[in-house]
Amino acid sequence: MKQPLILILAMSTNLLFATSSVAQEPISIIEAANITEPEKVALGKMLYFDPRLSKSGYISCNSCHNLATAGVDSLATSIGDQWQQGPINSPTVLNSRYNIAQFWDGRAKDLKEQAGGPIANPKEMGSTHSLAVTTIASIPEYQKLFADNFDNNAISIDTITDAIAAFEETLVTPNSPFDQYLMGNKQAISSNTINGYRLFKEVGCVGCHNGPAAGNNMYMKMGVVKTFVTTNPAIGRQALTGKAIDKNVFKVPTLRNIELTYPYFHDGSVWTLEEAVTIMADIQLGKKLSEKDTQDIVLFLQSLTGDQPQIVLPILPPSNKNTPKPTPFIL
């Protein structure tokens, strides 16, 4: 699904998106969650918040994808087991169901495959799949919930990640002011915000940031026109494909809830939307925006903040004498 760079360079947004009808706007609305398996979702939510999936007994998915802060940790790069600093910025889990694939370089094909990664990553939760399974399986309440939700009853990394992915599927943010505008409420956003959206299309941002998530549906080079200056060692999709052409090619991130998910870019080096927009215009499009145009685009980006998932903290079942003890890290 990787789009050739030629495409974006040659692309005229007017040609691709030359229509004013709402249905054919390049950004479409976020749908409300359609929950078909509420019990599996509830189990996945417990696991998402359960720090016992980590070796230390201290780190949960929510540590780095905090649902009180739009599914991110608000750090340049994440902190994991042994207080180790991770190599890259934590993307939001909100609306991750719309992602073409998971991770900045797309190396996990879906949410289920992704969820196994951090549990066993020594720089993240620092556990192993077998320790995580033994821990969860030692708890009778979890045994019952897995039996209720999975045909073969078994607690395995497969069923654990399946349940977590079912929960993540529900983490969507519908009803943003911009979506209300798309649905026909012309008063939902200001005229400056509408101008920001017009500019977003006109200058070419929309060539990469489109679809319901305003991103997350293609891979593109970071630094099409000018090099992105960073000390971060990530090389993007080249790490997967080994091809020189994939150097610094990353998944185009979602712009949904972007006001809440600072700092920006894979190295987390930029803390304001004004700066992020200025850099994007410069290095992706070779354009210098006026202060007013930048401000209007920022207003548009802020209008993409939707209703945040309303989370009631799950109450987790207690450990017992069979549960492996946590190994907290001491400096």
Ligand code: HEC
């Ligand atoms: C120590 C911090 C940390 C923990 C704990 C953690 N993550 Fe992440 N997560 C990250 C980072 C950093 C990335 C980006 C890594 C990359 O792209 O190479 C990421 C990526 C993701 C993505 C991909 C999002 C996207 O847009 O590509 C999802 C989904 C996700 N994590 C879910 C989870 C789940 C579920 C758990 C618990 C099982 C979890 N994470 C635990 C830091 C963490």
Ligand code: HEC
């Ligand atoms: C050629 C494709 C492309 C174009 C055009 C483009 N972007 Fe991006 N955008 C990306 C990619 C790729 C990233 C992630 C880069 C990284 O961190 O390595 C990104 C990141 C961002 C981010 C930070 C997201 C985050 O969560 O860290 C913002 C904000 C953003 N773009 C806004 C814009 C705006 C506004 C424009 C137009 C002025 C624009 N982009 C034009 C591809 C593009």
